Amino acid sequence: MKPAKPNPEPARIPLLSEIPVASSNQLCPGCLLSVTSLSVDDVSSILRLATELESEQPELRARRLAHRRIALLFYESSTRTRTSFELAAKGLGADTALISSQSSSIEKGESLKDTGITLRALGAECIILRHLSSGAPYLLAKVTGLPVLNAGDGMHEHPSQALLDVRTMIQALARPEDVPGGNLLSGVKVVITGDILHSRVARSNALLLPKLGARVILCGPPALLPEVAEELGPGITIERDFDRALGQAEIVMMLRIQRERLAGLHIDLDEYMARYQLNQGRLRSYGPKAIVMHPGPMIRGLEISSEVADGPQSVIALQVRNGVAIRMALIYRALECRRVQPAHKETTKPRFAAKRKRGRA
Amino acid sequence: MTTLLIRGGHLVDPSAGVDANRDLLLKDGRVAAVEPPGKLTAAAKQTSAEVVDAAGFVVAPGLVDIHVHLREPGQGYKETIATGTAAAAAGGFTTVCAMPNTHPVNDSVEITRWMQSADRGPSARVFPIAAATRGSMGEALTEYGSLKAAGAVAVSDDGKPILSEAIMHQALAAAARAGIPVIQHAEDTRLTGGCSMNAGALAFRLGLRGMPVAAESGLVERDIRLLAELRGARAHLHVAHLSTGAALDAVRKARRNGLHVTCEVAPHHFVLTEQAVGEYNTNAKMNPPLRAESDRRAMLEGLLDGSIDCIATDHAPHATHEKEQEFERAPNGITGLESALGLTLDLLHRKHKVSLSRLITLLSTQPASLLSLRGRGSLGTGSFADVVIFDPKAEWVFRAAKTRSKSANTPFDGWNMLGRVQMTISEGRVVYRADA
Numbered sequence: 001m002k003p004a005k006p007n008p009e010p011a012r013i014p015l016l017s018e019i020p021v022a023s024s025n026q027l028c029p030g031c032l033l034s035v036t037s038l039s040v041d042d043v044s045s046i047l048r049l050a051t052e053l054e055s056e057q058p059e060l061r062a063r064r065l066a067h068r069r070i071a072l073l074f075y076e077s078s079t080r081t082r083t084s085f086e087l088a089a090k091g092l093g094a095d096t097a098l099i100s101s102q103s104s105s106i107e108k109g110e111s112l113k114d115t116g117i118t119l120r121a122l123g124a125e126c127i128i129l130r131h132l133s134s135g136a137p138y139l140l141a142k143v144t145g146l147p148v149l150n151a152g153d154g155m156h157e158h159p160s161q162a163l164l165d166v167r168t169m170i171q172a173l174a175r176p177e178d179v180p181g182g183n184l185l186s187g188v189k190v191v192i193t194g195d196i197l198h199s200r201v202a203r204s205n206a207l208l209l210p211k212l213g214a215r216v217i218l219c220g221p222p223a224l225l226p227e228v229a230e231e232l233g234p235g236i237t238i239e240r241d242f243d244r245a246l247g248q249a250e251i252v253m254m255l256r257i258q259r260e261r262l263a264g265l266h267i268d269l270d271e272y273m274a275r276y277q278l279n280q281g282r283l284r285s286y287g288p289k290a291i292v293m294h295p296g297p298m299i300r301g302l303e304i305s306s307e308v309a310d311g312p313q314s315v316i317a318l319q320v321r322n323g324v325a326i327r328m329a330l331i332y333r334a335l336e337c338r339r340v341q342p343a344h345k346e347t348t349k350p351r352f353a354a355k356r357k358r359g360r361a
Numbered sequence: 362m363t364t365l366l367i368r369g370g371h372l373v374d375p376s377a378g379v380d381a382n383r384d385l386l387l388k389d390g391r392v393a394a395v396e397p398p399g400k401l402t403a404a405a406k407q408t409s410a411e412v413v414d415a416a417g418f419v420v421a422p423g424l425v426d427i428h429v430h431l432r433e434p435g436q437g438y439k440e441t442i443a444t445g446t447a448a449a450a451a452g453g454f455t456t457v458c459a460m461p462n463t464h465p466v467n468d469s470v471e472i473t474r475w476m477q478s479a480d481r482g483p484s485a486r487v488f489p490i491a492a493a494t495r496g497s498m499g500e501a502l503t504e505y506g507s508l509k510a511a512g513a514v515a516v517s518d519d520g521k522p523i524l525s526e527a528i529m530h531q532a533l534a535a536a537a538r539a540g541i542p543v544i545q546h547a548e549d550t551r552l553t554g555g556c557s558m559n560a561g562a563l564a565f566r567l568g569l570r571g572m573p574v575a576a577e578s579g580l581v582e583r584d585i586r587l588l589a590e591l592r593g594a595r596a597h598l599h600v601a602h603l604s605t606g607a608a609l610d611a612v613r614k615a616r617r618n619g620l621h622v623t624c625e626v627a628p629h630h631f632v633l634t635e636q637a638v639g640e641y642n643t644n645a646k647m648n649p650p651l652r653a654e655s656d657r658r659a660m661l662e663g664l665l666d667g668s669i670d671c672i673a674t675d676h677a678p679h680a681t682h683e684k685e686q687e688f689e690r691a692p693n694g695i696t697g698l699e700s701a702l703g704l705t706l707d708l709l710h711r712k713h714k715v716s717l718s719r720l721i722t723l724l725s726t727q728p729a730s731l732l733s734l735r736g737r738g739s740l741g742t743g744s745f746a747d748v749v750i751f752d753p754k755a756e757w758v759f760r761a762a763k764t765r766s767k768s769a770n771t772p773f774d775g776w777n778m779l780g781r782v783q784m785t786i787s788e789g790r791v792v793y794r795a796d797a
Contacts, residue, residue, distance in 0.1 A: 033640075113685055133687035134568035135641030143685065154689070156568030200568060207566075231562035263555055263570075 210235025370415025423455025435464025703778025
């Protein structure tokens with residue numbers, strides 16, 4: 001943690017007695033662990049907040065969470081997610097500390113629970129977690145009582161990615177951000193193609209988009225897209241023929257084959273590319289107007305060709321940019337939720353009372 | 362040895378066909394007499410017996426659990442034989458059969474004897490189940506004859522299935538010669554690598570790799586084929602903790618064909634489904650995993666129609682720090698000795714109208730006879746004085762914090778239970794008494 005800068009207010013190091021003890025199963029309301037916990041109204045308010053924060057003057061914005069402490073706990077490598085969470089936190093004025101599994105006591109065998117408790121004792125008010133193991137954020141949220149933001153857990157979910165994808169879709173389709181009833185993407189057909197089985201991005205999008213009125217068409221070979229994927233929720237169908245799927249789509253989202261998670265599964269890449277690669281020829285024939293998305297990292301020449309990734313239909317860079325705005329909103333929501341509706345009333349109230357005045361602009 | 366008169370209770374002893382009010386005289390660790398109410402009073406006075414008033418309660422042969430993990434030797438921080446059998450006594454069990462996945466693995470006469478020593482401070486009779494192969498490595502058979510002579514009642518590599526056909530074939534043949542069953546943990550581990558729950562829609566949504574039903578049923582079918590090849594050798598295959606309808610169908614079919622196949626089911630497999638995993642609850646993680654509702658119903662049907670021989674808990678204690686981990690990293694297993702009777706009475710007796718006699722058959726008579734535990738699972742004259750006295754109508758709430766086990770890894774914390782154990786007597790000794 002960076003030492004707190006000279007500040008009109010005293011340094012915010014909580015006394016040990018003030019640190020809430022993890023006892024109940026109740027998760028802090030500022031958590032975002034799965035998109036399934038988000039109502040349509042939640043999504044709308046996150047989108048509005050993202051826009052509000054993004055358009056705010058940087059100096060004003062930097063006062064919102066001035067010197068509040070946020071820990072970025074990364075058990076897996078990341079470029080986009082880590083950087084955008086970090087920039088988002090810093091944009092709001094927060095102090096951030098990055099802990100990665102390779103250069104911390106995690107290497108010495110410290111458990112996730114103890115790592116979380118240590119970060120809380122160091123004053124972290126929110127932990128952003130990327131972990132190899134599905135469900136790890138639930139454990140961290142339970143044992144720390146802190147708001148935890150899931151920055152990708154195993155094959156489970158990547159909720160902030162789904163939200164930034166929603167924002168990108170709305171912008172690319174030139175739809176209003178505010179629709180009564182929350183049908184932000186009503187009637188929109190989104191094709192998600194590739195390694196669905198191992199993709200947390202696919203799960204979060206497939207669970208979230210239908211809530212907002214979209215239809216999700218999953219596409220890929222049976223080894224990477226089991227039939228059971230259709231049972232994720234309503235509004236999801238499987239189409240094995242990519243050309244046919246592309247023909248119906250307003251939006252096509254391509255996914256990387258996750259070699260690190262294949263676990264002995266053998267995929268014939270030549271055949272895969274012939275059937276599922278999004279290249280210029282295929283896009284021109286079947287999706288001349290489709291918006292092209294990719295959560296990254298891309299393997300150019302495998303699931304997507306360079307011409308398509310860099311082409312006029314691609315909004316991949318816009319997705320990355322939206323990551324900062326969405327993550328500002330999520331961090332702000334995490335800390336504000338904690339303030340307004342503390343999970344541990346008796347201990348958290350006095351800690352934040354002094355801050356309340358300069359919270360909202 | 363003290364003499365005990367249990368008076369005024371309703372005796373349920375399926376082995377003797379008794380389901381009526383009877384008094385019971387226990388003497389020198391054995392059942393001395395069973396008579397209609399009042400007839401033993403004089404005899405009891407002569408021997409100055411302690412009198413236990415069991416009016417309104419069921420008196421039954423002590424429950425027999427043929428599948429527990431007592432963790433000793435080697436993992437005393439999870440459980441010891443003393444704490445595990447104390448939990449057993451609190452749950453009404455007087456006999457437990459301890460699996461060999463200890464540290465070191467119980468593949469020897471020495472450990473088999475060590476586990477049965479009075480120095481362990483047991484509150485219930487412990488019968489070891491010895492490893493079927495050396496170190497449970499699945500490569501070379503252990504000495505079944507001498508293990509049996511030392512007290513082992515079966516062989517198993519529980520937790521590690523015997524995958525090799527040749528070894529399983531040898532094991533079944535050797536166990537038949539020794540007159541004991543081979544207990545198989547039926548899981549084709551070639552299909553379950555990296556898996557931590559049941560395969561299906563929920564596993565897909567949670568991003569967890571799932572164990573397919575076929576991993577269990579496939580191995581049960583394979584073992585039954587091997588058993589058929591040994592026809593005439595009197596080999597006995599016992600399938601541990603059955604969890605799928607497909608595997609149960611294979612068992613039913615084999616029995617129709619005259620093969621000696623038996624099976625057990627754990628309470629959690631007929632009470633819970635995979636939905637209990639919820640938000641990665643590691644106390645709902647075990648192997649075999651909680652299955653779909655259709656499989657849970659199949660387990661219930663198997664219990665109702667008699668194709669499942671007995672209920673066994675697969676009591677598997679783990680320390681808090683082991684269960685407080687990422688779901689995929691947390692060890693498999695839950696404790697079960699103290700909740701088995703309460704769950705079974707509630708679901709099978711109250712909800713599904715299974716008679717008490719049938720229930721005691723599943724929890725005591727049949728498990729005892731399945732492993733040839735002579736004098737157990739029965740209250741006939743001359744049997745061991747192993748008795749459970751319970752109030753079949755008492756409703757209570759199970760609290761994991763109050764467990765007698767060293768571990769509290771149970772998904773049933775806070776659950777309503779039916780039927781409260783009032784007293785447990787092991788070989789004439791009162792080993793559990795409910796708080797007044």
